[in-house]
Amino acid sequence: MTYIAKPRLHHPTLETNKVGYTRRDYEGKVSTLCAGCGHDSISAAIVQACWELDIEPHRVAKLSGIGCSSKTPDYFLGASHGFNTVHGRMPSVLTGANLANRELLYLGVSGDGDSASIGLGQFAHAMRRGVRMAYIVENNGVYGLTKGQFSATADSGSKSKKGVVNHDSPVDLVAMALQLGATYVARGFSGNKDQLVPLVKGAITHGGAAFIDVVSPCVAFNNHPGSTKSYDYIREHNEAVSRIDFISGRDEITVAYAPGEVVDVRQHDGTILRLRSLHSDYDPTDRYAAMAYMQHHQARGEIVTGLLYVDPLATDLHTALNTSDKPLNALGPDTLCPGAVALSKINAALR
Numbered sequence: 001m002t003y004i005a006k007p008r009l010h011h012p013t014l015e016t017n018k019v020g021y022t023r024r025d026y027e028g029k030v031s032t033l034c035a036g037c038g039h040d041s042i043s044a045a046i047v048q049a050c051w052e053l054d055i056e057p058h059r060v061a062k063l064s065g066i067g068c069s070s071k072t073p074d075y076f077l078g079a080s081h082g083f084n085t086v087h088g089r090m091p092s093v094l095t096g097a098n099l100a101n102r103e104l105l106y107l108g109v110s111g112d113g114d115s116a117s118i119g120l121g122q123f124a125h126a127m128r129r130g131v132r133m134a135y136i137v138e139n140n141g142v143y144g145l146t147k148g149q150f151s152a153t154a155d156s157g158s159k160s161k162k163g164v165v166n167h168d169s170p171v172d173l174v175a176m177a178l179q180l181g182a183t184y185v186a187r188g189f190s191g192n193k194d195q196l197v198p199l200v201k202g203a204i205t206h207g208g209a210a211f212i213d214v215v216s217p218c219v220a221f222n223n224h225p226g227s228t229k230s231y232d233y234i235r236e237h238n239e240a241v242s243r244i245d246f247i248s249g250r251d252e253i254t255v256a257y258a259p260g261e262v263v264d265v266r267q268h269d270g271t272i273l274r275l276r277s278l279h280s281d282y283d284p285t286d287r288y289a290a291m292a293y294m295q296h297h298q299a300r301g302e303i304v305t306g307l308l309y310v311d312p313l314a315t316d317l318h319t320a321l322n323t324s325d326k327p328l329n330a331l332g333p334d335t336l337c338p339g340a341v342a343l344s345k346i347n348a349a350l351r
C-alpha cells in the first residue's frame with residue numbers, strides 16, 4: 001500500500017473561502033507517516049494557510065526531494081501541480097520551473113537530510129539567487145525514511161535512540177539562509193500551529209526567497225531523552241522572538257496593541273505581517289542583528305522561533321535576470337527566436 005485516497009464526498013455545509021473552496025479541497029491523500037510525526041502537522045498548517053489565503057489550488061506547484069518529509073506533498077494540495085525530484089535536487093528543479101512559468105506559486109518541501117546533507121549546495125544557490133518560493137525544511141535531525149541515522153542538523157552532543165552521541169557540528173540552515181541572502185527567514189515548530197500558519201502565509205506571499213526551518217520531531221527515531229529535536233526538548237527550550245499575525249491587503253486593518261509593541265511590515269503585494277514583539281530590541285528587518293540574536297540565544301541552549309528576518313521589498317531572480325513579464329512557457333517561436341538577421345548581427349559583434 002503506497003497511499004490511501006480520501007473519499008471525495010464532504011458535508012455540504014462546510015465553510016468555503018473567497019474563491020469557493022473548503023479546507024478539504026486543499027487536502028491530499030491520507031498520510032502514511034507514523035502517527036504523531038511532526039511532518040503531518042506541517043501539512044495541516046500548509047492546508048490551513050492556503051485555504052486562508054484564498055489560493056486556487058491549480059496556481060500552486062509543490063516540489064520536494066526524497067524522505068518522509070519529501071513524501072508529504074502527496075498529503076496536501078491534491079489538486080496542485082507536483083514534482084517529487086531526486087534526493088537533494090528539489091531547489092534546481094524548482095528554479096527551472098519557476099523560470100519557465102513565473103505565474104505559479106512555488107512551494108519547496110524538503111528534509112534536513114535532503115537540504116543539509118546531499119542537497120546543501122542546491123539549497124545554498126537557491127537562497128543566494130533569490131528564487132521566489134516558500135522553501136520549508138521539515139527538520140527532525142535524522143534521516144527518518146532510512147531508519148534514524150543522524151543528519152547534518154543533529155546537534156553536537158545529542159544522542160541517537162540507541163544512545164550513540166553525535167560529535168559533529170550541526171549545520172544551521174537558518175543561519176545559512178540569513179548569510180546567503182534569503183529575504184524571509186523564519187523558524188517554526190510543528191507543534192505550534194498558531195505560530196506556523198502565519199509564517200507559512202507570509203512565506204507564500206513574499207516576493208523573493210522565503211525559507212522556514214520547522215523543527216518537526218520524528219516520533220520513531222528522534223523523540224527520546226538526549227535528543228534536541230524531541231517534542232519535550234523544543235517545548236522546554238523554545239524562545240519566540242515575536243507573535244505574528246498575517247493580514248491580507250483586502251482585510252480591514254485595525255491596531256489593537258500599545259505603540260512600541262507592534263511592528264507592521266507591509267510586503268510588496270500589500271499584505272501585512274504584524275509582529276507583536278516579545279523583546280523590544282528585536283528588529284525583524286535587520287539581517288545582521290537577527291544573526292547575532294540567534295547565536296546569542298543558541299549559546300544559551302535556546303531555540304529561537306518566529307519571523308527572524310524579512311526584507312518587505314524583496315525582489316527575485318526574474319527581476320535580476322530581467323525576464324519577460326509573460327511566462328517563458330507561454331511565448332511563441334516568433335518571440336523566442338530572434339531570426340537569422342538578428343543572429344548574424346550578434347555573431348558579427350563577437351568577431
Ligand SMILES: Cc1ncc(C[n+]2csc(CCOP(=O)(O)OP(=O)(O)O)c2C)c(N)n1
Nearest residue numbers: 067068069087111112113114142143144145
Ligand atoms: C541519491 C540518494 N542517496 C541516498 C538515498 C537514501 N535516502 C532516502 S531518504 C534519505 C534521507 C532523508 O532524510 P530527510 O531529508 O531528513 O527526511 P526525513 O525522512 O527525515 O523526513 C536518504 C539518505 C536516496 N534515496 N538517494
Ligand code: SF4
Nearest residue numbers: 034037068144218219
Ligand atoms: S520515521 Fe520519523 S520522520 Fe518518518 S514518518 Fe515516522 S516519525 Fe515521521
Ligand SMILES: [Mg+2]
Nearest residue numbers: 111112140142
Ligand atoms: Mg530528517
